[in-house]
Amino acid sequence: MFYFISGALEHLFPNTAVLNAGGVGFKLTISNNTYDTIAPRATKNEAVKLYTYMAVREDGMELFGFATESELDMFKLLITVSGVGPKAALAILSAFTPEKFILAVSTEDKKAISRANGIGPKTAARIILELRDKLLAQNMLPSDLPSGTAMPTITAVQSGGQMTEAQEALLVLGYSRTEILNALQGINTSAMSVEDIIRAALKKLM
Secondary structure, eight states: OOSEEEEEEEEEETTEEEEEETTEEEEEEEOHHHHHHHGGGTTTTOEEEEEEEEEEETTEEEEEEESSHHHHHHHHHHTTSTTOOHHHHHHHHHHOOHHHHHHHHHTTOHHHHTTSTTOOHHHHHHHHHHHHHHHHHTTSSOTTOOTTOOOOOOOOOTTTHHHHHHHHHHHHTTOOHHHHHHHHTTOOOTTOOHHHHHHHHHHHHO
């Protein structure tokens, strides 16, 4: 019904945002990640744009809002999993950025996923089972990824060298430059491929 709503931020709470768009107040349920993204603008009277999903149930309707299209896309994927509704999907996206959730699925990390509020080990296993192939089909996971190993698709940086390529790939996965630099300290990368550098850094980051 709505792809996005853009308007003045009237109210903001950890799980709710109210946008004034054309004189209409839209109440949207949001994730922790979306809250953290828009919170700095809450007192600056700036327009906020949220990508939306309308959930329709027998007892009513609920509008969900996301700061990025990638978070909305991941939400839509999550609710295709049997037994995972909008609330559970939002709980997962409150615990993970889309990039870190992809990493958890790619490494089959049931323990990490089950830390999300209301997600048990069985549900986490089902999420991995049902989403892994879908993420592969959408080129969100590399096709030759072995179980237990995360390896992002890397766009070569011709002038930056292997270390730069590895850092950029880790940034895509949602880690900060400080975290990446700390993880790379003590790793002898002189004879390592980009993929080996990323694997070594991920072992320390995780």
